[in-house]
Amino acid sequence: MPRLPRDFYNRDTVTVAHELLGKILVHQIDGLARMARIVEVEAYLGPGDLAAHSARGLTPRTRAMFGPPGHAYVYLIYGMHHCLNVVTEPEGSGTGVLLRAVEPIANIEGNTRGPGLLTRAMGIDKRHYGHDLCSDELHLLAPLHETQEIEIVASPRIGVPYAQEWADKPLRFHILGNRYVSRK
């Protein structure tokens, strides 16, 4: 299967979010490839998006989100869970896509239905902050052909009621009918 090139990520964030659905996340640990299919994501559109961390501006924490596309923005939430984002658009944009749920394919143990759960199951944590997603260790693959056409459902993002008019925008996307989506 072809690995997604950096150019894939250097595009409009909503476009990338849509196209990430059905792609395969790969993390190599001790020669073992943990693989899972992305079934749910959320788009964060930069400093103007009040739900995005980058709305706070360039800080030590958001540095990776303002970095070049095709890298990982990992953060710790509620003091106990890691979340993985894919950085999109040209360097400095502060945009990215949160991976919220994946479907296990190979070498995966445990629940993957939720942003904190999928990072745990994939073995991803702060060590991967700013990590290159075009690397041998951590990258994404495009299936040669979809087993079936993917239907995308849009809905408001989870857990951002404070973001005022941005709270209700339909920037969460998931694969219609997939059982590994984090919520009904």
Next chain:
DNA sequence: TTGGCGATTTTC
């Protein structure tokens, strides 16, 4: 230096 809080998950 300090205090409030969060792109969550689990349990009561």
Next chain:
DNA sequence: AAAATCGCCAAA
């Protein structure tokens, strides 16, 4: 419905 748990960041 509420706890668990800690790094980030704005304010002082």
